[in-house]
Amino acid sequence: QVQLLESGGGLVKPGESLRLSCEASGSISSINGINAMGWYRQAPGKRRELVAAIIRDGTTEYLDAVKGRFTISRDNAKNMVYLQMNSLKPEDTAVYYCNADLRLLGYWGQGTQVTVTS
Numbered sequence: 001q002v003q004l005l006e007s008g009g010g011l012v013k014p015g016e017s018l019r020l021s022c023e024a025s026g027s028i029s030s031i032n033g034i035n036a037m038g039w040y041r042q043a044p045g046k047r048r049e050l051v052a053a054i055i056r057d058g059t060t061e062y063l064d065a066v067k068g069r070f071t072i073s074r075d076n077a078k079n080m081v082y083l084q085m086n087s088l089k090p091e092d093t094a095v096y097y098c099n100a101d102l103r104l105l106g107y108w109g110q111g112t113q114v115t116v117t118s
Contacts, residue, residue: 002026002034002107004098009112012088016116020083022098022109031079036101039072039083041094041114051096052083065091088116 008020020039024031038053038061052072053061060072071084081098093116098109 002030002100002102004100004107004109006096006098006109006112009096009114011115011117013118014089014116016088017084017086018088018114020085020096020098020112020114022081022083024079024081024098024100030102033102034100035103037074037081038099038101039081040097040099041092042097042111043094046094048097054081085114088114090116090118092116 003025005023006020008018010018012018036053036055039051040048041051042048049063051063051066052070054072054074062070069085069087072081074081085092092114094114095111096114097111100107
């Protein structure tokens with residue numbers, strides 16, 4: 001079992017920045033079984049989409065719409081994953097979810113709201 005807790009969402013103006021954090025907790029075996037972690041987002045009326053992911057080997061992937069603005073990183077010692085979001089745009093408004101991929105099983109956090117509006 002893996003529990004995920006997101007934090008760092010909020011209300012910001014266009015052009016501002018936010019840093020989302022995701023803390024993973026659980027048994028050592030479960031934590032060690034994580035193949036990848038990612039950030040997804042879902043806006044009202046829209047399907048959930050992958051924003052950024054970091055694979056076990058350190059490889060990162062990004063949604064085209066956020067490339068150059070968002071950066072995913074991790075701190076394995078703290079079981080933390082971060083999403084630095086710069087130059088935020090209104091279209092970035094969504095609930096952001098942390099996901100842990102254990103290949104055969106996935107876990108989700110409860111989500112954190114990011115709202116970008118003038």
